[in-house]
Amino acid sequence: MKVLVPVKRVVDYNIRVRVKADGSAVDLADLRMSLNPFDEIALEAALRLKEGGLAGEVLAVSCGPAACQETLRTALAMGADRALLVETDVELQPLAVARVLHAVCAREAPGLVLCGKQAIDDDAGQTGQMLAALLGWPQATCVSELQLVEGRIRATREIDGGQEILETRLPAVVTADLRLNEPRYTSLPNIIKARKKPLDSTCPAALGVAVAPRLQILGVSEPARRRAGVKVQDVAELLEKLRQEAGVLQ
């Protein structure tokens, strides 16, 4: 079974971004970019399936500008067998990415798509579900434990206030949560080996997909900073304020 892992190039998760002075966009100049952490977890899961003899080829796919090649090289260094860049300079929104991936799936016929539950830049958390819908496949999102049993997936999902165990048919789309695994480090020999692995590229037009954005970003801003409120004299005054003024206590 071939496993397809979509990987996104995002700003390093340790970086606190700021908005441009004119409020038009987030300023990413000179910031370090990396493989979206949740995608890294998804890739690790795919590699473990492969190492456990449960999956064959692992294919990493990225959609975006030429710089995404770097991200794909990282995926290859971690252990992906092959990489595909769907190159475009258009700002891609989730539906566009899902449609591109849909077209790639039609070509590659994977048995499983493993992606991150969300990208840490736009925090949309939709691509996997959208792709599943377009393919007419089942999905298991926010997965923290993954098993392949008798041609089916058994997944533990992180849900509000607990967990659920979901069984789905294959092929399917699975999205990885933080707790699914701890991704491996890349090693120097693997980085060098990755240079020789195939990295193909295509573009949305060649796949027959229109990717123009549908949502227009009117502006970005930083959340207002909280200001200091009032000092109260004693516990009695505090309670009275919480009850009367703030209405947070009965």
Next chain:
Amino acid sequence: MAVGREVMAYDVVVVGAGPAGLAAAIRLRQLNGALSVCVLEKGVEVGAHLLSGACFDPRALDELLPDWQARGAPLHTPVRDDGLLLLDARRAYRLPLPPRLRNRGCHLISLGQLCRWLAREAEALGVDVFPGFAAARVLYDADGAVKGVATGDMGVGRDGKPKANYQPGLELHGRQTLFAEGCRGSLTREVFERFDLGRDAQPQTYALGLKEVWEVDPALHEPGRVVHGIGWPLPADTYGGSFLYHLDHRQVAVGLIVGLDYRNPWLSPFDEFQRLKTHPVLRDLFAGGRRIAYGARTLVEGGLQSLPRLTFPGGLLAGDCAGFLDVSRLKGCHTAMKSGMLAAEAVCAHLEAAVAGKEVLTYPERLRASWLWQELHRARNIRPGFRRGLWSGLALAALDTLLFRGRAPWTLGHRADHLALEDLSRHAPIAYPRPDGVLTFDRLASLQLAHVHHEADQPCHLQLRDESVPLTVNLARYGAPETRYCPAGVYEILPEADAPRLRINAANCLHCKACDIKDPTQNIRWTVPEGGDGPRYGAM
């Protein structure tokens, strides 16, 4: 643990992707495309740990890549206007510009950007550049010569035990290993001690540089403007100075350099720096702007007198870790590059000629015949003159540069910085104002702009030789000076009910190396954490 590690062999292994290491790597491949060269860098990417002013003299770059302009080097802002100010608490006095502080022909740059570009040039020439991999140990052959370095193990827990994602480091063997770790390199320190490289030199002396980048009101922004300042906020007996560089894109770099030979344990370089921005002639520039980056890094100031032996069997030193900074001009980027290029030329000749012996003895000879030597020779008396304070230092510096143009018949000496601190009781506490959140900030808020990250579950990379010394000596005699000089708030004394205790917030560390230098009994040793950890400077 050392057995069975993977080995990768190169002709030359370079430690550190700063200007020195990258210039050396490029030069090696230019001279001989058959030499295999790799560069290890502990930052998550090239530039992530680089911090400089930077007012950049392109002399070495002109020699290395003469067509840098056509190749798109990030030198966008030529210096247009130069000034030197003497500050007191309220006013600023314009001083005549000493010839060595004239910056016409220089460019205001980000060293991080420059080195990212250099790294791409190096890769295009066939150099393997490996960011995210720290050189953690020096490897020696049976004769005691350096045979390479080992990268650090990844995925080791706080308790020293391997975690599930454990990945052992590997050995990089080189016919020569070039240490280009920058100021106070951790492996450099090891070879320094092992080969006694400092035996014929004065002790090295250092300074801590703190820097912020601000986005300012376009009306106040004058790209290409350079302002150096001396005096306030630093007390007259403390060596140091400030810089203000108007870069492009409405950005201004502001920084304070504080000599680490200061005596007063109450001194807090970070708070002095915050105070600098409140000076009446500076504050308006910042008041309408916003701070976008913060960081700190030490620099070498010893000059020629402190230059150690540069070679040893199997290896050599280049850049700040050897001490090639021209203090009189506050410039180390071009000297770092030039020393790297000279080292590369010597190494290449050595390897090509199959010279007997593992030590590249022609490197110092090439150095002495170069402009780099002349430049450092002229600057040699600037720094030690300031040991007696600002005024005598200024007088000597003026005499030295104006009168003798650096050819004074004397050469002054240094003393190790960690010996400079005096007992707490001999000094009055310094009351620093609280940060206002507009011009001035605390350390933790500042750290957010350095994007620092360390894996929490790993052995502490700041090692204490003796666990009791922080309390019995540092706290008792000097009032825990590490809590003040560390620009990242890594060291904290917890006022526990029964007994105070030192806490080390290693995750905040900016890799400036000040603690490795200034700890009064040299009890703190800075070692590399997991590769990729540390700050993630964008364009510092």
Next chain:
Amino acid sequence: MTLLVLADHDGQRLDPASRSVLSAARQIGGDIHLLVAGSGVEAVAREGAACAGVSQVLWADAPHLRDREAANLAAQVLALAPAYTHILAPASSCGRDCMPRVAAQLDVEQISGIVAVHGPDTFTRPIYAGNVLATVQSRDPVKVITVRCPAFPPVGEGGAAPVEAIPAVPDLGLSRVLERRLDDSGRPDLGRARVVVSGGRGLGSRENFQALLQPLAQRLGAALGATRAAVDAGYAPNDWQVGQTGRIVAPELYLAIGLSGAIQHLAGMSDARVIVAINKDPEAPIFQVADYGLVADLNQALPELLAALG
């Protein structure tokens, strides 16, 4: 404009999150229909009918809708979709799971996790882990939206909408839920609690943490939190840590006790609606973000507070 709100529920009761979504829907304006899909959920449908602002409840009941599995639930929504200009759900695990399927099948981009409504097609949503707010305008014919609930005050009672039973879509049979494990420690989950009581190093010891904070949390039905300093000092377990490297919380009420307000901690709680700080150091940075500050020794103030709460 007619809006469809997909209700969240546990099979018995309407989840309060749905009331916040209704509130967001009211800000958009138009006729609001509520879809209650599940198995044996008539009571939930009735509860929805009483919510202010709802003009119609659509009730789909079938065993295969019980677990609100994404594909079946999305199909149920899609069956109704042509009649609506907006389709909304909470940004809960259920909403996040199902709504993108709806959007993709309608060939529209979803607008995820909105925190403000500026008009029928313009919304604000946080990106970069809440460090940036983006205002976006959708040009799609149908707006598929998930709503961050703490941002909208829940609607109250007062509605009397008709409840219409609608046919359930057939089971797609793509997946099934084998088991659901919900935490029932009695204390609410830190990430979802309405009230959080958090302590810092000022508590002084593990014992104090227990003796002073536990009863208060008990009394307020609150989750317990801690600063990194307190966790490091061993006063509190790891998973109580609130902050940049711990949990991010946005409760109605956040009680910050004996903690200084280090920026890393603030990063984890500054979205709380009301912040109360109790600290004996009047200069502690926490007071710069607290709505109500009490400068006092917590060893006295906490027992007093507990006593006053009765």
